[in-house]
Amino acid sequence: MSGLSNIKSHIQTFLKEIGELSYFTARFFKESFRKPFEFKEFLRQCYSMGNRSLVLVGITGFIIGLVLTLQTRPTLMEFGAVSWMPSMVGISIIREIGPMITALVCAGRIGSGIGAELGSMRVTEQIDAMEVSGTNPFKYLVVTRVLATTFMIPLLVIIGDAIGLYGSYLVEHLKGDVSFQLYFNQVFESLEFGDIIPATIKSFFFGLAIGLVGCFKGYYCGKGTAGVGRAANSAVVFTSLLLFIIDFIAVFAADIFYDL
Amino acid sequence: MKESNTILPQGKVTGTQEIVLEIKNLNKSFGDNHVLKNFNMKLYKGENLVIMGKSGSGKSVMIKCLVGLIQADSGIISVMHKDITTLNQTALDILRSDIGFLFQGSALYDSMTVRENLEFPLRRHSSRFEKNMDTNTLVMEALENVGLAHAIDLMPAELSGGMQRRVALARTLILQPKIILYDEPTSGLDPITAKEIIILMQDIQKKYNTSSLIITHDVDCARAISDRMVLLIDGTNYAEGTFDALSVSTDPKVKAFFKH
């Protein structure tokens, strides 16, 4: 009984968060069309996000490509289908694994960073200081960061995909003596627009979610240093959950769309 | 019920008694927490008014209502004869540029250098100065006022607490405000540094003839700087008068502030 009511209260909190986040999102869209646009801060954010997560995205992408190929190789061998490896790995990385892993890594790296940064700015009254000095802090801090993640995550996904495929190629090259050209020819031959477009659209939404949740948690941070820690932490948890939900919706929608 | 020994402003206040800032019947609650209950206050031109109250008594809430950072539940707040609750964003921003706000913990932007911190308020309000006014000159002048011209390229984290407070003061002064609001200007500082800040505040008052509202719970600070005082007790303006008058009061709640 208490377990059930516990679950109920968890769901209630979650739905309340979703409601507040929707309101925050609406404000984001409204304010992003208002002048002036803080272009310099936007570029600075893009640069620092790319700078902070490129290596991490590269390493995880590389390892995923490597491991995926090593793990599936024996099974494909059994069926005499090793030559399908590039198509299989290409499709799974580009459609699903690349965007998802990159977004999860960035939720941990970028999302928590935004949550902590804005949280500490809230707690130390820097956001208030900005507001009284005539700069709209929502535009200066939130709009620039959310646009930066929306722009940078797809870019990082492409880089992660490329490095992942390269990792997979290395395994094929060492174990099956496949040439670079042959491998990537096969990858691109098996890919269709139906693989690339939904994955790209999905990545934009992943970026939007990471930026929005990080900013939302930081902007309405609770009091004190404990509040900042909680903001950073819950930004990651909430974003990760949201990423899976978006992924589910995206796959579902793409499936319906291509059935037509 | 309430003993209010109102005394007209004395000391530096001369000539016409123009009111630059007035609060009438201000109420503010957070949920069940009724922080301010019918709070009243007037600030005359050129005077140093000290508001004293225990920690958590709502001093910061009151001062934030004054500049529209917190929405009051009810009451009239007029700043230089304008009711701030009726202003639109643009008008509010213009009015705010006449008000300097020194935040409790300095609130320097910790991702920016001292120079960028001081330039930040100028981004929106450069129209206050002549067209060809060099921002560099303004920044240098403001820093020289607080004796920190050499720290211009340092980051806030590289400064001591006292230096941070001075930089924050310089940032407050850069728009040459007519009214300055100090939220616990000496809190968190050692007695010697606190004294330096008080002397700096007095110099500024003399140099620019500003009107100041100083929030504090530091008796030494209040004695040194106040022309007049208001005691914020139980969410309201419990007692008013000069430091000397209040310090000999027989009211137990008032006495509690002055005994060491």
Ligand SMILES: Nc1ncnc2c1ncn2[C@@H]1O[C@H](COP(=O)(O)OP(=O)(O)O)[C@@H](O)[C@H]1O
């Ligand atoms: N944003 C807020 N939400 C809820 N309660 C608040 C908020 N800001 C202040 N309070 C409450 O108002 C009271 C007064 O706070 P404050 O004005 O910061 O005190 P102080 O006089 O020390 O500056 C405290 O009880 C505080 O918990």
Ligand SMILES: [Mg+2]
């Ligand atoms: Mg306070």
